[in-house]
Amino acid sequence: MKKRILAVFLAAAALACSLSACGGATTQTTAPSDETTPSSGAPHANELNVGIAQDLDDSLDPYQMTAAGTREVMFNVFEGLVKPDSSGNYVNAVASDVSISEDGLTYVFTLRDNVVFHNGAACTPDDVLYSFETCAATSVNSAVVEALSAVASMTVEGDTLTMVLSAPNSDFLSYVASVYIVPAGYTEQATQPVGTGPFKFVSRSVQENIILEKHDEYYGEPAHLDKVTYKIYEDNTALFTALDAGALDLVAHLTIDQVNNLSNGYQVLEGTMNLVQAIYLNNAVEPFTDERVRQALCYAVDVDALMDFTAEGHGTKVGSSMYPAFTKYFDESLADAYPHDVEKAKELLAEAGYENGLSFTITVPSNYQPHVDAATVLVEQLSAAGVNAEIQLVDWNTWVSDVYGGRNFQATVVGFDSSTLNASGLLARWVSDNAKNMINYNNPDYDAAYAAAQSTVDDAEQTAYYKECLKILSDTAANVYLQDLADFVALHPDLKGYEFYPIYVIDMSKLYFDTAA
Amino acid sequence: MKYAAKKFLTLIITLFIVSLLAFLAFQIIPGDPTTKLLGTEATEEARAELRAELGLDRPIPVRYWDWLTSFLRGDFGESYSYHMPVSEMLGEKLVITFCLTILSFAITIVLSIPLGILAGSVRSGWLDGLVTAVDQVVMSVPAFFIGILSCFLFGIVLRIFTPGDFISYTQDWGAFLGYLILPALSIAIPRIAMTVKMLRSAIIQELGKDYVRTARSRGGDRGGILRRHVLKNALIPVITFLAVSAAEIMTGTIIIEQVFTIPGVGRLLLSSISNRDFPVVQAIVVIMAAWIVLVNFAADLLYQLVDPRLRLR
Numbered sequence: 001m002k003k004r005i006l007a008v009f010l011a012a013a014a015l016a017c018s019l020s021a022c023g024g025a026t027t028q029t030t031a032p033s034d035e036t037t038p039s040s041g042a043p044h045a046n047e048l049n050v051g052i053a054q055d056l057d058d059s060l061d062p063y064q065m066t067a068a069g070t071r072e073v074m075f076n077v078f079e080g081l082v083k084p085d086s087s088g089n090y091v092n093a094v095a096s097d098v099s100i101s102e103d104g105l106t107y108v109f110t111l112r113d114n115v116v117f118h119n120g121a122a123c124t125p126d127d128v129l130y131s132f133e134t135c136a137a138t139s140v141n142s143a144v145v146e147a148l149s150a151v152a153s154m155t156v157e158g159d160t161l162t163m164v165l166s167a168p169n170s171d172f173l174s175y176v177a178s179v180y181i182v183p184a185g186y187t188e189q190a191t192q193p194v195g196t197g198p199f200k201f202v203s204r205s206v207q208e209n210i211i212l213e214k215h216d217e218y219y220g221e222p223a224h225l226d227k228v229t230y231k232i233y234e235d236n237t238a239l240f241t242a243l244d245a246g247a248l249d250l251v252a253h254l255t256i257d258q259v260n261n262l263s264n265g266y267q268v269l270e271g272t273m274n275l276v277q278a279i280y281l282n283n284a285v286e287p288f289t290d291e292r293v294r295q296a297l298c299y300a301v302d303v304d305a306l307m308d309f310t311a312e313g314h315g316t317k318v319g320s321s322m323y324p325a326f327t328k329y330f331d332e333s334l335a336d337a338y339p340h341d342v343e344k345a346k347e348l349l350a351e352a353g354y355e356n357g358l359s360f361t362i363t364v365p366s367n368y369q370p371h372v373d374a375a376t377v378l379v380e381q382l383s384a385a386g387v388n389a390e391i392q393l394v395d396w397n398t399w400v401s402d403v404y405g406g407r408n409f410q411a412t413v414v415g416f417d418s419s420t421l422n423a424s425g426l427l428a429r430w431v432s433d434n435a436k437n438m439i440n441y442n443n444p445d446y447d448a449a450y451a452a453a454q455s456t457v458d459d460a461e462q463t464a465y466y467k468e469c470l471k472i473l474s475d476t477a478a479n480v481y482l483q484d485l486a487d488f489v490a491l492h493p494d495l496k497g498y499e500f501y502p503i504y505v506i507d508m509s510k511l512y513f514d515t516a517a
Numbered sequence: 518m519k520y521a522a523k524k525f526l527t528l529i530i531t532l533f534i535v536s537l538l539a540f541l542a543f544q545i546i547p548g549d550p551t552t553k554l555l556g557t558e559a560t561e562e563a564r565a566e567l568r569a570e571l572g573l574d575r576p577i578p579v580r581y582w583d584w585l586t587s588f589l590r591g592d593f594g595e596s597y598s599y600h601m602p603v604s605e606m607l608g609e610k611l612v613i614t615f616c617l618t619i620l621s622f623a624i625t626i627v628l629s630i631p632l633g634i635l636a637g638s639v640r641s642g643w644l645d646g647l648v649t650a651v652d653q654v655v656m657s658v659p660a661f662f663i664g665i666l667s668c669f670l671f672g673i674v675l676r677i678f679t680p681g682d683f684i685s686y687t688q689d690w691g692a693f694l695g696y697l698i699l700p701a702l703s704i705a706i707p708r709i710a711m712t713v714k715m716l717r718s719a720i721i722q723e724l725g726k727d728y729v730r731t732a733r734s735r736g737g738d739r740g741g742i743l744r745r746h747v748l749k750n751a752l753i754p755v756i757t758f759l760a761v762s763a764a765e766i767m768t769g770t771i772i773i774e775q776v777f778t779i780p781g782v783g784r785l786l787l788s789s790i791s792n793r794d795f796p797v798v799q800a801i802v803v804i805m806a807a808w809i810v811l812v813n814f815a816a817d818l819l820y821q822l823v824d825p826r827l828r829l830r
Contacts, residue, residue, distance in 0.1 A: 057598045057792060058554065066556025140555045140563065190600040206599060206606055207780035207788065208685060231681075234788070237665075238681035238778040241672045245679040367791075395791050397548030405552075435560070 044249070044494055044513045047227040050506075051239050051248040055207050055232045061189035062180035063139040068417065068504045073230055075505040076212060077118075078180035078195035081109050081128070081161075082173055084421055086499040086507070088325065090173045093220075094123060094181045094196055095161075104168035104457035107176075109161040116217040117183045118200035125156040130184035142435070143425065147175035168457045174422040198223040198509035207232055212508070224497070224512035236369075249492040252506060255370075256311045259488045266490045271500035273487045274325050275415035276318050276426065277371065279362065279378065279480035282409055284440035287358055294477035296348035298338035300385035301378055303482050305340070310373045314486035320470040321416070321426050323484040325502035329423050329466045334474045334481075345385040357386040360410040363403050366393040368414065370485055375413040404438050415485065421503050423466050424454065430469075430478065439479065446472045524817070528810045535806040536588075536799060540581050543795055549573065550597045550793040571597065584799060594796035598789070603800050607782070611804070612686060614774070614781035618767045620694070621701035621708075625762060629709040630755075633716025637724075637751070638743055648717070656710035660769050664703035664776035671699060681778045700777045704769045708762050715758050719751035753824055760816030764809040 054069045062078045065071055081095035092098065097110035115123035136148040152166040165172065181196055182189060193201045198220070199212040210230040214223045231248065233239035240258050243251045243266070259268050279297065281288040288294055307315045316324050319334030349358060364375045372393065379389045389411070394402065403409040418425030428434055431450050432442040446469055453465030474481070491498060497510040550571065551564045568574050572583070587594065593603035636648045671678035678699060686693040723729065724747060732742045771783030778784075782801055789797040 055788065057788060059600055064554070066554065066559075140559045142560045142563075145560070205685070205780075206601075206610070207784055208683070232780075233681050233778050234784065235681070235775055235778050237668065238776075241668060242679055242681035245672065245676065245682070247679050247682045395548070397552050397791060397793055398546075400552040401548045 044492065044515070046225055046513065047229070048225050048250060048495075048508070048511065049248050050228060050230045050508075051233055051243055051251040052230050053233060053236065053239055053253065055234065056204060056210055056230075057206075059190040060193040060201070060204070062182060062193065062195065063135050064190065066140055072505050073210060073212075074193065074195075074201075075197075076199040076228070076508045077193055077197045077201050078182075079197045080177040080179050080181060081111075082177050084174075084177055084501065084503060086501050088327075088502040090177055093177075094128070098173070104170065104172075105165050107163045107165070107172065109163075111159045111161060112219055113159060114219045115181075115196050116215075116219070117196055118194045118215055119183065119186070120217075121183055123181060123183075123196055125159065125161060127184045128161060128181055129154065129156060131181045132179055134182070135179045141178070143428065144175050144178050147172065148179070167455070169454070170457055170459065170462055171422040171424055177421060199228060207234070221509070223509040225508060228508050243490060249495055250489070250498075250506075250511075252487065252489040254488040254490055256314060256486070256488065259490070262490060265493055267493055267495075269489045269491065269498060269500075270314065271487045271489065272316060272323065272325060273415065273417075273485040274323050274502055274504060275417040275484060276321050276323055277374065277413070277415040277482045277485055278318075278321075279375075279482070280412050280414060280439050281479050282407065282411065282439055283442065283478065284407075285410055287352070287354060287360065288410065290352045291476055292348045292352040293354065293358070294480070295338065296345040296352070296385065297382065297387065297480045298477050299341045299345035299348065300387060301381050301480055301482070302340035305381070306374060306377050307483060309377050310370070311486050314488075315483040316486075317481075317483050319481050320474045321430065321479075321481070322423065322466075322470055323417075323426075325484075326418075326423055326426075328463055329470065331467055331470050334470060337474045338477070342385050345387075349386065357388060359388040359390070361390050361392050363392045363394055363399065363409045363412045365396045365399040365414060367396050371413045371415065374482065378413070404436075407438055407440060413482075417504060424450075427453075427466060427469050430473065441473075441478050443472060443476060443478075446476075524814050528807070528814065531810050532803055532806055536585070536803050537581065539799055539802040540584070543793070543798070544577060546793075548793055550795065553792045553794075554597060584796075588799075588803070593800045596789075596797050597794045598792050598797075603796050606785070606797065607800060607804075609685065609687065610780065610782045610785050613779060614767070614770050614783065616686070616694070617697050617701055617704075617770050617774075617779065617781060618763070620697050621704040621766050621770075622759075622763050624701055624705040625708045625712060625766070626759065628705070629712035630716065632709065633713040633755070634720065634743070634748070636713055636717040637720025638739075649714075652710045652714050652717075656707055656714065658707055660704045660707055661772045661776050663706050664700060664773050667699050667703060668776065683777070683779055685780075696777075697779070700770075700773045700779060703776070704766050704773050708766065712755060712758060712762070716751060716755050719754050720747060723747045723751045749823065753820065756816060756819055756823065760812055760819070763812045767805060767808050767812075 052069060052073070054067065056067070056070045056073060058064070058066050058070055060070070060074065062074065065074060079093040081093060082090040082098060083093040085091045094112060094115050095109040096112045099108045100106070111125055111128060117123055132148065132154060136145060139145050147169060150165050150167055150169060151163050153164045155162050183194055186194055191204070198215055198218045200215045202211040202213050204210045209232060212228045214226050216222075231242070233242060239251060240261070242248050244262060244264050246264055253273070262268065279301070281294055281297070283289065283294075303317050307313050317335035318324070319337055320331065322330050324330045349355065362375050362379070364372050366372060375391050379391060382389045399412070403412050416426060427450060429436040429438070430441045431437065431447050449465050449468040449472065453462045453469065456462050456465070473479070487500075489498060492513070494513045494515060495511060496514045497512050499507055499510055501507065549568070550573070551567045554567060555563055572580060584594070593607070595602050596606055599606060636652075639645070668680040672680040683696050684692040720743075729742060729747060732746060770781060771786060774781045774783040775787070782804070786798060786801045789801070
């Protein structure tokens with residue numbers, strides 16, 4: 001008896017030893033064979049498991065959603081009169097036709113007659129009116145509210161909706177697209193959303209999953225998949241291991257390291273994140289009140305080296321407040337406006353009176369690993385030019401209240417996207433009196449160029465003004481512009497139809513399993 | 518009876534102080550819930566309006582009093598983030614975390630007591646040295662590290678476990694408990710080592726006492742003495758330790774739930790703190806504090822059961 005207990009004990013001790021011995025081995029990547037492709041098995045059920053890195057922990061109400069991750073999922077549930085397609089154009093959705101008058105003031109939408117909400121009710125012009133009114137009154141996006149406030153009159157006649165604006169706004173359709181159409185009088189949107197999209201919302205389990213199912217009465221091309229389950233993995237390692245083990249069919253926003261370690265034969269697609277990552281500088285505090293100091297920092301950082309170091313060269317240099325998906329406005333030449341030149345940086349700093357070096361703090365939200373990584377590399381690059389930058393990590397809520405709201409910071413590394421699906425979503429904030437002008441940028445030329453772009457109805461003219469805005473931001477080194485991050489998506493080998501959008505969404509209705517492959 | 522009443526009073530006072538401290542901590546940390554709810558693009562007016570709607574514009578004592586009175590009435594409030602009643606949200610999470618705690622505690626007891634007795638009664642120089650050394654090493658490895666290692670070993674190398682592929686008990690109890698084994702072990706392993714060490718030294722200490730020699734001289738066999746006399750005495754300090762363990766396992770789940778992405782109370786607590794989802798945090802903190810106080814209370818009662826000398830009249 002005693003002997004047997006001893007044996008058990010020794011076995012337990014040996015197990016404990018082997019567990020602690022593993023400590024030294026974690027850095028070795030024991031990559032299992034690459035042949036373990038899950039596609040060899042039976043055809044995949046017509047259901048998709050998607051891994052997402054954050055919970056949908058805000059309101060699901062279309063006008064109250066704030067998190068990019070929430071909007072990414074709910075894009076499949078809600079639609080506006082028009083909606084963006086993968087090339088950034090607006091296509092008809094709840095409206096079957098849109099016509100805009102010559103002067104850009106009158107918009108006439110023809111409503112489809114076969115649109116059915118997820119709760120089975122038919123979509124009527126009243127629902128559309130209700131949606132616009134509710135959105136204008138309650139939306140958390142001040143830019144949308146402002147755009148809708150310019151609607152002087154809204155009238156319904158049969159199945160046509162006519163809107164008259166008090167001033168032309170060439171971005172108006174993009175705001176119309178963000179007014180999701182909901183059933184009038186329905187009050188449970190925050191927890192049980194109902195829309196008109198190709199998928200309907202089924203359930204949300206806090207920190208576990210969100211389930212969508214195909215909307216059978218969808219008016220347009222129906223979704224191929226019957227069911228989409230978004231599984232929440234707030235820990236990156238767990239998300240990756242679940243993906244690698246084949247428990248997930250699709251995961252977006254992966255890092256290059258994760259892609260390199262992926263061993264299950266999944267396809268990997270590369271796109272861009274559609275954001276402008278930069279060292280945003282508070283132009284109203286020392287030492288960044290001096291344009292030469294800001295330019296010196298631009299010369300001191302080496303964006304190519306940064307991308308090499310953090311993403312093996314993936315990513316796109318931006319050079320100003322525009323990302324490449326907006327092909328119309330993106331100006332490639334600005335990306336190289338400040339080539340890496342440490343001597344030039346030192347010279348400019350000396351001119352500005354900082355010949356003995358310069359110290360400042362970079363505040364970084366700790367929940368965004370790419371920004372933390374970038375900041376770490378940048379600190380090293382800056383030190384070569386005698387600039388002593390120190391990283392201060394804060395949680396997201398603190399960042400929003402202190403840095404974004406309170407503008408109490410020197411420099412910060414984050415990425416800005418366009419929450420309104422148009423160029424002004426990126427550019428409006430740098431107008432000197434804009435409430436969201438976090439960096440206190442104040443440049444009369446910029447204000448004038450932006451105002452001119454807003455007031456014109458001529459597309460070419462507007463594009464020229466926007467490009468002028470971008471040039472001014474670059475010339476005055478408003479910020480140290482870095483890159484649009486690479487976005488990697490891993491997919492089940494049989495999964496087809498994935499499309500990158502110029503905004504932060506994944507369109508599930510286009511995805512299908514090609515079992516013949 | 519009087520004793521129980523006294524303990525109960527302590528419980529109430531402790532919970533009151535804990536809830537007050539948690540409430541005050543929320544006043545000190547920067548940021549407020551409207552950031553999460555309205556995002557970065559909302560106007561200041563909308564923010565102020567929401568603050569008023571949530572009652573955040575009222576003085577601190579009034580808000581605390583309001584929370585306390587509704588809490589006592591069983592109304593935990595509504596989550597700011599999820600727009601759901603907190604009690605509805607917590608139900609499933611509590612079951613998950615309690616299952617994990619109890620499983621881990623059970624593993625600790627089932628493994629540590631036999632191992633401890635064995636370690637205490639075996640007399641052999643080299644084996645003793647080995648046991649002490651292994652014990653010391655295992656004891657000092659933090660649970661989360663064992664968790665990460667086991668994810669790596671069983672998940673990536675051996676591929677017999679999918680980290681993150683959690684299945685709730687609402688769907689399948691078997692798969693649910695199966696998923697919890699590794700996390701429960703991760704918390705239990707250092708605890709087992711500590712308990713073994715305690716039990717071992719307690720047994721060795723007791724074995725050197727006079728009553729053991731007396732019993733031996735009367736012809737009692739070694740095993741019988743160990744079972745009948747030594748163990749009873751040696752278990753007393755271990756019970757205290759296990760009681761503390763039960764409380765610490767509960768708090769240990771907070772970290773291990775992150776490692777294994779188990780959607781339990783711990784993960785909800787952390788995300789609610791960063792979202793400044795005050796009603797949720799407050800409810801979880803009070804429940805966890807209540808658990809710790811209750812476990813200690815249970816340990817007190819257990820002592821008296823094991824050791825009649827401690828019984829209060």
